[in-house]
Amino acid sequence: MLKQRVITALILLAILLPALFYSGSSVPFAVLMLVFMAAGAWEWGHLNGFGQGGSLVLGAVCTAMCAGSWWAGWLDQSLTTVWLIAGALWVLGGVLMLRAGVAGWPHIPPAVRLVGGVLALWLSWMAVVQARNIGINYLMSVLVLVWVADVFAYFAGRTFGLKFTKNKLAPSISPGKSWEGVWGGMLGVIVLALVWSWADRHYGASVLSFYSVLQSRGLWFLLLAAVFMAAMSVVGDLVESLIKRSVGVKDSSGLLPGHGGVLDRIDALLPTLPLAMMLSSFVHP
Numbered sequence: 001m002l003k004q005r006v007i008t009a010l011i012l013l014a015i016l017l018p019a020l021f022y023s024g025s026s027v028p029f030a031v032l033m034l035v036f037m038a039a040g041a042w043e044w045g046h047l048n049g050f051g052q053g054g055s056l057v058l059g060a061v062c063t064a065m066c067a068g069s070w071w072a073g074w075l076d077q078s079l080t081t082v083w084l085i086a087g088a089l090w091v092l093g094g095v096l097m098l099r100a101g102v103a104g105w106p107h108i109p110p111a112v113r114l115v116g117g118v119l120a121l122w123l124s125w126m127a128v129v130q131a132r133n134i135g136i137n138y139l140m141s142v143l144v145l146v147w148v149a150d151v152f153a154y155f156a157g158r159t160f161g162l163k164f165t166k167n168k169l170a171p172s173i174s175p176g177k178s179w180e181g182v183w184g185g186m187l188g189v190i191v192l193a194l195v196w197s198w199a200d201r202h203y204g205a206s207v208l209s210f211y212s213v214l215q216s217r218g219l220w221f222l223l224l225a226a227v228f229m230a231a232m233s234v235v236g237d238l239v240e241s242l243i244k245r246s247v248g249v250k251d252s253s254g255l256l257p258g259h260g261g262v263l264d265r266i267d268a269l270l271p272t273l274p275l276a277m278m279l280s281s282f283v284h285p
Helices: 002-020 027-047 052-071 080-100 102-107 110-134 136-160 179-203 210-215 219-247 262-266 269-283
Strands: 168-170 174-178
Touching: 002 027, 027 052, 027 110, 027 219, 027 262, 052 110, 080 102, 080 110, 080 219, 080 269, 102 219, 110 136, 110 269, 136 174, 136 179, 136 210, 136 219, 136 269, 168 179, 168 219, 174 179, 174 219, 179 210, 179 219, 210 219, 210 269, 219 269
Parallel strands: none
Antiparallel strands: 168 174
């Protein structure tokens, strides 16, 4: 399993890094991300009981939405209202879904589930491409936030899990997660935000990171936003775990050997990418 995970990760990096750092334009990166989101929509179809044909149609719909917004020039617009609505829906929808738990998922109308999933993928695609258009430093600072939150949460959970609290975070959804892990992830993101914003100033970054953009509103805004983003990365992870547990599957698919599916890799990014654009728009509309 470990060998398979490493091989898959190396192949993905070999595809992703040239597209990410291509200096001519962001088009290769946008196309690659579109393929990933289409694959995620295909997986979403299967998670909602669609067969192969229906899932392919859902992937095609997601592709058309991304391509249509690209053609319409939306990627070059600020989209402040869009990010505000997307952020509100993620916060409210995430809280309501987690409160309802695994048993609540089947009670959501199928049409709402399908539309919600495709919209989440489409909005994340627009957010990640806009972030790349701003600059690699900005985009990487958002992506690394999710990875740091995950790594710090894992080690904090393994080291301090249930030593300060009596209850796990969401035992019926993800039994391995603890509140200590969440706090560890938040601490990791705060440290990351402070270090990255300092590095921007120290090295005179030509493109500001997400953290430096936030800090222009004050240190308090940066710290609150860092905690909020870390929390929402956990929400994204838990929401996907809830859905998989409800439909009785371990992974969203087997597209990425050793890693599961595309949705398994981007679950925490689905809320954090649009929310990063939302918070940035508060500073620079």
